[in-house]
Amino acid sequence: MQKKKTKMSTRYKDIAGQRFGKLVAEEYVGKNEHNFALWRCKCDCGNTAIVTGSSLRSGTTKSCGCLRERNITGQRFGRLVAIKKVGKNAHRYNLWLCECDCGNTAEVATSALIGGHTQSCGCLMRETASKTMTTHGRTNERLHVLWREIKQRCSNPNNISYKYYGGRGVTVCEEWADNYMAFREWAYSNGYDEYAKRGDCTIDRIDVNGNYEPSNCRWVDMKTQIRNQRPRKKGYKRGAYNKHKDITSS
Ligand SMILES: [Zn+2]
Ligand SMILES: [Zn+2]
Numbered sequence: 001m002q003k004k005k006t007k008m009s010t011r012y013k014d015i016a017g018q019r020f021g022k023l024v025a026e027e028y029v030g031k032n033e034h035n036f037a038l039w040r041c042k043c044d045c046g047n048t049a050i051v052t053g054s055s056l057r058s059g060t061t062k063s064c065g066c067l068r069e070r071n072i073t074g075q076r077f078g079r080l081v082a083i084k085k086v087g088k089n090a091h092r093y094n095l096w097l098c099e100c101d102c103g104n105t106a107e108v109a110t111s112a113l114i115g116g117h118t119q120s121c122g123c124l125m126r127e128t129a130s131k132t133m134t135t136h137g138r139t140n141e142r143l144h145v146l147w148r149e150i151k152q153r154c155s156n157p158n159n160i161s162y163k164y165y166g167g168r169g170v171t172v173c174e175e176w177a178d179n180y181m182a183f184r185e186w187a188y189s190n191g192y193d194e195y196a197k198r199g200d201c202t203i204d205r206i207d208v209n210g211n212y213e214p215s216n217c218r219w220v221d222m223k224t225q226i227r228n229q230r231p232r233k234k235g236y237k238r239g240a241y242n243k244h245k246d247i248t249s250s
Contacts, residue, residue: 021062078119
């Protein structure tokens, strides 16, 4: 029994040469007081560390400590710049207060920054997601056609309707101009009906001289919209203007 126990205590799993994060196990150097095998490891940063084989294999220890303690003040990671240490996360990594290019701040762990997992306050992901949604199957929908048309008539002097919109100073708010998904979200939560018949669901500017923006737009049928037309000039034929109304189906 005694003999067997002694034999057990000298056994260890050979991990010489194996890499664990930034550490490479170099040499078995004996056991600690809990009978765990200890390995001398070389860290990528140049330091040497003595680490138990079990904490290496379980992924608990991935560096000599440099990863956790690295000072990254002022360093940039994607859109984020680390400002100051603000604490530790559950895995004992430092948390950094970061400033994002968009103006927001975020608290991010050193490991997420260095590993490249986190590159913004979240704005990058939101943008990518909305771009992806726009380009994946939404560019052909009726509402997207209307969105493009609205932007064209407000900003492209060559557009046939420009003189009634952009030419009169009508603009599309930034929120909508840059982001179809924002326009789409507004539309669906304010009565837009994608199955409406032509003329039954048109975008109407409440103030006819106002812009395309959430506070000045609503979905109405064509009759309501015609009632809301800007006063016609003398000689302006009824119907001529209607051609340039915001018909969702084109
Ligand atoms: Zn190190
Ligand atoms: Zn941001």
